[in-house]
Structure formats: structure tokens, C-alpha cells
Amino acid sequence: MRRWGGPYAEHVLENPRSPRVRAVAKLTKRSAREETGLFLLEGPQAAREVLAHRPDTVVEMFATPTALERHPELKDAAREVGIEVVFTTEAVLDVMADTVTPQGIVAVARQTPTSVRDIFAASPRLVAICEEVRDPGNLGTIIRAADAAGADAVILTGRTVDPYNPKVVRATTGSLFHLPIAVGVDLAAAVERAHAAGVRVVAADVGGGDFLAARALLAEPTAWLFGNEARGLDDAALALADLSLRLPIYGSAESLNLATAASVCLYETAFAQRSNPVTVR
Numbered sequence: 001m002r003r004w005g006g007p008y009a010e011h012v013l014e015n016p017r018s019p020r021v022r023a024v025a026k027l028t029k030r031s032a033r034e035e036t037g038l039f040l041l042e043g044p045q046a047a048r049e050v051l052a053h054r055p056d057t058v059v060e061m062f063a064t065p066t067a068l069e070r071h072p073e074l075k076d077a078a079r080e081v082g083i084e085v086v087f088t089t090e091a092v093l094d095v096m097a098d099t100v101t102p103q104g105i106v107a108v109a110r111q112t113p114t115s116v117r118d119i120f121a122a123s124p125r126l127v128a129i130c131e132e133v134r135d136p137g138n139l140g141t142i143i144r145a146a147d148a149a150g151a152d153a154v155i156l157t158g159r160t161v162d163p164y165n166p167k168v169v170r171a172t173t174g175s176l177f178h179l180p181i182a183v184g185v186d187l188a189a190a191v192e193r194a195h196a197a198g199v200r201v202v203a204a205d206v207g208g209g210d211f212l213a214a215r216a217l218l219a220e221p222t223a224w225l226f227g228n229e230a231r232g233l234d235d236a237a238l239a240l241a242d243l244s245l246r247l248p249i250y251g252s253a254e255s256l257n258l259a260t261a262a263s264v265c266l267y268e269t270a271f272a273q274r275s276n277p278v279t280v281r
Helices: 018-026 029-037 045-054 065-070 072-080 090-096 115-120 137-148 168-174 187-196 212-219 235-240 256-274
Strands: 009-014 039-043 058-063 087-088 105-109 125-129 151-155 181-185 201-211 222-226 243-246
Touching: 018 029, 018 039, 018 090, 018 105, 029 039, 039 045, 039 168, 045 058, 045 072, 045 105, 058 065, 058 072, 058 090, 065 072, 065 087, 072 087, 087 090, 115 151, 115 181, 115 187, 125 137, 125 187, 125 256, 137 151, 137 168, 137 256, 151 187, 181 187, 187 201, 187 222, 187 235, 201 212, 201 235, 201 256, 212 243, 212 256, 222 256
Parallel strands: 009 087, 058 087, 125 151, 125 222, 151 181, 201 222, 201 243
Antiparallel strands: 039 105, 058 105
């Protein structure tokens, strides 16, 4: 480790093979995340969001001097919440990061999943439940869409991709830190909790009923159930839902991407709930 002679005059972590660097790099693997309860986030946007919304979860933050010169507000934000930014060389950042072209900033944070019990105890009006969503980009986009639509929570069953996967974290663009997320949940247990809280479970399914005919129901507390990208929801999952709805296809497209369809469903529900004076939060 040497001293950086620039405007910050801080020590620089420069050995890519050091135990500290390798421990961070291991968080790209699910086994390491499960063992430590930590996860990796990278880039100025993710750092900005976690410092603003969940600074209590940040364990370490690393940046190249050049990156922090481009984003000096991050060092100020980190200092305000008592987090020291450790400077690294480009070579060290390359080893730590999951992306091919890192943006010069990496952080390690604690995983903070929420329990399904706490989610439904808060009387939610809009929830997204993901069953066997396997693509990290799709899951990240669904979390982001749920956040944008004002959903109260996202619930992930045990067959869904790890939300702390670096690709999912990037795809959420910070929404991971904005709303409660339950992880590794049994689908039947989640549906049972929803029903006990007075929340209707609606499955998004190509074989479902007419979406437009059932839109009025969405003004009531709703949990959308989304399935696998290729296979959708199996019969057992569909049987747990109160009803199934399909989005209409007006053009010649064969179908909608899962994340796109989920975004439409969540926003249509948000519109319905906010247009009903009784349900406006």
C-alpha cells in the first residue's frame, strides 16, 4: 500500500492479490454471499443510493482517486455517515468488480431482507411476487418497476435468482435500497399471508382472463404473481392465485418480455389504486 500524492493524500490499496481484495471479489459468487451475508455493489449510482437510503448497511467502500475526483459528492456523503472511502489502483478495482469495464467505485454492504410477515403486517396495497424468475436483468427491472410504481414490497420465492447477484443489483439502479424485499420465500406461505392481510393474489399468465374486464379489481389491495421467463407459472402456482389475467397483444408481437409485462401490470394497478379516492395512500 502506498500514499496517493493527489489532492486527497490518502493511502492506496494496490495489491490485487491481497486477502482484502480477494474477499471483496469473492462476493460475485453466491456461495460467498450466503456465507458472509454481504454483497457487492458498484458504480457511482449504486453508491449514491445506498449512502442516501441505507448507509447503515455499508461495510466498506472503495474507489480509484480518479473516480472520486469525478464524483466528489460521494466522499462527502460517505463522510457524513461515518464511512471511510478506501482508495485503490485501477488494477485492484478491476479484480473487485463484476463488470468488464468498472466505473471506479465498489462497495460492500450487508444483505437486509425483510420477512413476509412484516411485509403483510404493514397492510400493503401493491406487492410483486416473483416465482422462479431466473434472469438477473428481468428481476432487477421488476424491482425497479415496483419501486417506480409505488409498490410496498417485492417478494422472491426460493426458486428466483438471488437479488444480491451483482447483475440484479445493477439492474435495479438503486431501487434495491428503496423498498422491502423478502428472499427465499415459500410461495404457498406468501399467498397465505397475503390472503390473511386481505390482499388479492393475481397471476400474470398468458392463459388468464381478460385484463381489461378485470381492471376495476386492481383498485383493491393486490399482489401480482410473476413466473418464469420461458415457462410462466406452473399449475400449482396458478392454483394458489385468486385469478389469472393476461395482457392483450394488439400488434403482431408473439409475447411481451417478462419485465415489460410486469411493469405494465404494476403501473396499471398503481393507476387504479390512485384513481380510487378510497385507496389513495
